[in-house]
Amino acid sequence: MARTKLAFSLFWRTFFLLTLLLVGGVFAWMQTFRALEVEPRAVQAAQQIAALVNLARTALQASDTINRVALIKTMAKQETVRLAPREPGDKWEAFEVDRFSRAIGAELRAQLGTDTVVASSVNKQPGLWVGFMIEKDPYWLQADSSRVGTLTWGTLGLWGGIALLASVFGSALIARAINRPLQELSFAASRIREGEFDSILDENTMTAEIRQVNMGFNRMARELAKVEEDRAVMLAGISHDLRTPLARLRLEAEMSVNDDEAKRNMASDIDQLDAIIDKFMDYARPGDVKLVPVHLSSLVDREMAAFRDTSQIRITARVAIDTKVLADEIELGRVLQNLFENARRYGRSTDTGIAKVVVTYARTGPWVILSVRDYGPGVDPAKLAQLTTPFFRGDAARTAATGAGLGLAIVDKAMQRMGGTFEAANAADGGLVCHLRLKKAP
Structure with missing residues (x-):
């Protein structure tokens, strides 16, 4: 058997290509957005922190020494903002470790002064710590680090997931709209192949x-x-x-x-x-043709009865009586007549001169395969594919009788009209075997 090549319908090819394009666009957009939003978000966060520092500096400068200590204690009780004197022995870790944090540090120095210190922890207490001076006195302001956070991967993933779902859905709609005219054309062409010429496409x-x-x-x-x-x-x-x-x-x-x-x-x-x-x-x-349930066994017996001359052909049928197929009874009868006649003419045994024909069947899923086999000389394998060509005849061994050369061509055409298939092959132990593939009737 020929190797079957993997093939996708045009809809799925268009769908996959559009999805790939849109997914690539979404990914590129996410990367571009993430890269471009770093600087504006850093400036905005730095401005908020600088405003807190300036507010705290103004409040401390407006207070005397006693009130300043009370103010520091009051602000220390707040969960998000804390003021504390900066001691010489304080140990702190640098905040600026990546592009985003360096942009925040640069913006804070630009607004608060070059002597501003930005730390990610002081004395092992994490947070956003900003060191500034008030009348030569150093202070720390601790702010909530969530104020300066970038977009998390979870947020980006959520946005990306929504965009991907929209891309897939949009790809399906676009692919369907593109391929609908081609599907209609393919359906109309298949109807013409079956002999129906009433298909009209939208003009x-x-x-x-x-x-x-x-x-x-x-x-x-x-x-x-x-x-x-x-x-x-x-x-x-x-x-x-x-x-x-x-x-x-x-x-x-x-x-x-x-x-x-x-x-x-x-x-x-x-x-x-x-x-x-x-x-x-x-x-x-x-x-x-009009497809109706046909009792295969009865039809085979009826067509066998027309070939009663046992000096030329002897037919044996092994078809279950309950086997039914969807077919046109008259068409299928002509098919069997042509096969029996073909065997009578060309499938005679070389020793007896009588065509011995055996009819069998097999059920495979939704199909019934009816096999008609003779025990004659067979056909040249190189010419098997041409047996259904109109007016073609096989080798001399199978052309002893005269005829129009249309028997198997009629069989092939009739099987196509009934939605089935016809195949002819040489049997392993000699003779020609013809397979009729028909739809099983419910």
Whole structure:
């Protein structure tokens, strides 16, 4: 079997590409935003801290020595702001360790003076500590460190998650809008392949390219419908015009030819011409079929009964009586007739000269596979794929009888009309086996 290539529908390809583009855009936006918001946020935080320091400095400067101590004690009781004298023995750690903290430190010095000290902890007490001078007296102001925090990864993740969800949803809507005209075109093309020419695509769509494609497709469908109608009329006329002189020839042969053998030969030739006309009509038959539950066993038995000459063909069927498939009973009957006739002509055993045919079945999921096998010489493997080509014949071993070369082509076309498939292969121990794949009836 040929290796099946992994393929995605156009919708999923468009969806994945749009999602990848939008996700990349969201990630780039987050990185850019995070980089650009550092300096404005640092300036804003530094201004808030500087305002606290200036407020504390003004309050201390306006107080005398006694009131200043009381003010410091009062502010020390606050949870967010604390004032304390700066002692020579205080141990502190630098606050400026990254880009954001360095920007805060630079802004504080610009507003409070170059002698300003910014620390992340003093005497192992964490916080944002700002050292400043009041009349040559050094002080510490401790502020809540949350005032100068950057955006956390949790916040960024939440924003990014919302943006990603919106991107995925938007990608699905865009991909669906882009691919809807193509889906409609694909569906209409599949209906034409099945012989239905009444599909009409929208010729008033806003997209100019799609509108032109739809107009061209509708025009093609109308032309194909006209060609199909003309072909049916032409073949019906040919059939009628040919059968009339054939009937006259048969009558004249019966009345004017005295030699019985010559009369039989002429009648055989006329029958063969009539059968060839039937094959042409079968192949050109319109594609309208009505699928209904069909009892497979009964249909096989009925078609077997038409091949009663055991000197040419012997058919054995092994199909369960409760097996039903969705098919057109008349079409499926023609399929079996063609397969049995093909085996009678080309599948005869080399030792007995009789075509032995075995009909079996198998159920696989929602399908029923009906197999028709002969024990003849088989077909050249290189020519198996061409067996369903109209007017093609296999090698000389399978072309001992004359015919139109349409039998298996009719089978393949009829199976497609019924939503099934037809496959032909050489059996391992000789002979040709044909598989009919049909939908299982409920």
